[in-house]
Amino acid sequence: MDAGAPIIELKNIVKRFGSVEALTGVSMTVRKGEVLGLLGDNGAGKSTLVKTLAGVHNPTSGEVWVRGQLCRPWTPLAARNAGIETVFQDRALAPQHSIVTNIFMGREITNAFGFVDTRRQIAESNRLMREIGFTSKVFSPESVVGNLSGGERQGVAIARALYNKAEVIVLDEPTTALSLTETQKVFRFVEAVKASGRTVIFIGHNIYHVYDIADRFFVIDRGREAFEGPKSAFTGADHLIHMMHQLAETGRADVQSLKQTA
Amino acid sequence: MTETSQATAIIDNRREQSRIRRFYAVNGRAVNSFVAFICVWLFFASQNWMLFLNPGFYGSYLYSIPPSIIMVTALVFVITAGEIDLSFPAVIGAGGGTFMWLMIWGMPLVPAALVTLLIGAVLGLGIGAIVVYGKISSLVATLGLSFFIIGIVNFLAQGKNLELREAVGTWGNTLFVGKWTIFGTQVPNHFILSLIWVALMYFLFRYHRFGIRVQMVGDNPNSARQMGINVERIRVGVFVLSAVAAALCGVILVQTANMVWFPLSGKAYLLPVLAAIFVGGTPVWGGVGTVIGAFFGALTIGLIPSGAVGAGFAGYWTEFIFGIVIIVTMVVHRFSGGRVS
Numbered sequence: 001m002d003a004g005a006p007i008i009e010l011k012n013i014v015k016r017f018g019s020v021e022a023l024t025g026v027s028m029t030v031r032k033g034e035v036l037g038l039l040g041d042n043g044a045g046k047s048t049l050v051k052t053l054a055g056v057h058n059p060t061s062g063e064v065w066v067r068g069q070l071c072r073p074w075t076p077l078a079a080r081n082a083g084i085e086t087v088f089q090d091r092a093l094a095p096q097h098s099i100v101t102n103i104f105m106g107r108e109i110t111n112a113f114g115f116v117d118t119r120r121q122i123a124e125s126n127r128l129m130r131e132i133g134f135t136s137k138v139f140s141p142e143s144v145v146g147n148l149s150g151g152e153r154q155g156v157a158i159a160r161a162l163y164n165k166a167e168v169i170v171l172d173e174p175t176t177a178l179s180l181t182e183t184q185k186v187f188r189f190v191e192a193v194k195a196s197g198r199t200v201i202f203i204g205h206n207i208y209h210v211y212d213i214a215d216r217f218f219v220i221d222r223g224r225e226a227f228e229g230p231k232s233a234f235t236g237a238d239h240l241i242h243m244m245h246q247l248a249e250t251g252r253a254d255v256q257s258l259k260q261t262a
Numbered sequence: 263m264t265e266t267s268q269a270t271a272i273i274d275n276r277r278e279q280s281r282i283r284r285f286y287a288v289n290g291r292a293v294n295s296f297v298a299f300i301c302v303w304l305f306f307a308s309q310n311w312m313l314f315l316n317p318g319f320y321g322s323y324l325y326s327i328p329p330s331i332i333m334v335t336a337l338v339f340v341i342t343a344g345e346i347d348l349s350f351p352a353v354i355g356a357g358g359g360t361f362m363w364l365m366i367w368g369m370p371l372v373p374a375a376l377v378t379l380l381i382g383a384v385l386g387l388g389i390g391a392i393v394v395y396g397k398i399s400s401l402v403a404t405l406g407l408s409f410f411i412i413g414i415v416n417f418l419a420q421g422k423n424l425e426l427r428e429a430v431g432t433w434g435n436t437l438f439v440g441k442w443t444i445f446g447t448q449v450p451n452h453f454i455l456s457l458i459w460v461a462l463m464y465f466l467f468r469y470h471r472f473g474i475r476v477q478m479v480g481d482n483p484n485s486a487r488q489m490g491i492n493v494e495r496i497r498v499g500v501f502v503l504s505a506v507a508a509a510l511c512g513v514i515l516v517q518t519a520n521m522v523w524f525p526l527s528g529k530a531y532l533l534p535v536l537a538a539i540f541v542g543g544t545p546v547w548g549g550v551g552t553v554i555g556a557f558f559g560a561l562t563i564g565l566i567p568s569g570a571v572g573a574g575f576a577g578y579w580t581e582f583i584f585g586i587v588i589i590v591t592m593v594v595h596r597f598s599g600g601r602v603s
Contacts, residue, residue, distance in 0.1 A: 054488065055490075056487065056488055075490070076487065076488055076489065076490040077490035077492075079490075080489075080490050086488070088485075088488055090484070090485075091485075092482075092484070092485035092488040092489060093482065093485055094477070094478050094481035094482050094485055094486070094549065095481065095482065095602055095603045096477075096481045096549045096550050096601065096602055096603075097477065097478070097481060097549075097550075101474065101477075101478075105478055105485070105486065105489045105491070106475075106478075106486065106489035106490040106491045107489070107490070108471050108474060110470075110471050113470075114470050114471040114472065115465070115469050115470050115471075116469050116470065116471065116474060118469070142284075142288075144287075144602060146602025146603055147602060160489075
């Protein structure tokens, strides 16, 4: 597939929870090899959109296309099989279990009878953990996740997303609650993934973080798409922040008029 | 050195540092259950060494313990998945009854036993589906289903016992409850069967995809779902396993009672079996559990009635000792650590 070709297309996604409409017809295209920054205020529908990308939410209406193919039914398993791995905001870990067990959660390496190949899983975990520079004398792949720090848990979730060479990696608030050095690690990881020709969708609260890392931005507001455009549309992170403010106040985003004031 | 062997070398080094501590970190709950069993045995044995060191004393123990062992090790999956199954005594009754009716209708013993297990699985599928897809608390749902199932069985049997004396001593019956004398103890076949069952459950729980996923679902169902595990199917699966185990217990109980069945035959197992799971080191909060620990839990709880009498306590002390053992082992299991999150 060419760089820049659409890899995921969400078409007119509506998601209702009872009478609440969290997404009111969002269309979004994710292109191969890009870092897409997904922004939005609290309650804008960001996490609903992420969970839709991950297959956790099946849209009420609308279609999910991956590599030009309509995906139905859209489940977490379907998303993972389509090569979309998500690092969830809550890390989606089993805290009472080992790093290995967590890395292979839902995707165990087994023989024909379903018995787990423990040795290979440990070797693969070691390889993955070294690949992302996630090593320590203090823990081994058999360490219990519940005893790890927040950054280390993030490392486990990222290692899991890397196994199987996923083409799209969704990072939901990956820098929240991380230290400065840990945040730097996440950034370097995103750069490395991008350099390998893969796609990253980066969701963040901290607009500076998202601005630094992303090539293109997708902003949602009150369940609908408010802005979509490349980094070149902005003069700087402050410009983007101005737009977000304007959006929150007026419900409209006008990038051009802000250019002069920014 | 290749990448993989390097990786293994790193792990091996770490292991070398404290092998015992590592073993305890993974198997602590099972080890504590074993220690609890040894302590209870020592306490009884110290009252009457002559009796407790005589292998002949354990014949009736080995004859009566297998249903508990089978049931407890299967329920480890249910508790680990974060559910509970109170319907198993009813399914034991239903399983034994099915087994008897099939034989009374002329089916040979071994096929009747296999068909009973199959019917147990179907029953478990129904129980699991009601709990999981009906989105009812398993505590309440299985409590209700327990009455419901035993009610149907009672109605079908018109509240009467069933007997089939002519099946006693047939080769199929011998296959189940025949005895071997090993080191002066009478070891019945169904005890050996229960050991095979424990091995099966151990590997299923610890090394099979199903067992691993049961632990994932119990630890964090949302994570499991987000990682593509079919949480509902796993939850139904544990109820199927529990019901198959209960049906097997029904088949064994009928035969250890000389082919006599009564509808409430499973009822006596409810509390001892539940106690044995927790004495065996599986915590109530789900996500982790131990089959080997549960095995020792069943051995411990099963030893108390005959052990107390053998040690010279009057029969009415049994409940008191049950209570002491349960409380003390719960305290001991605190040393395996609480829940990490």
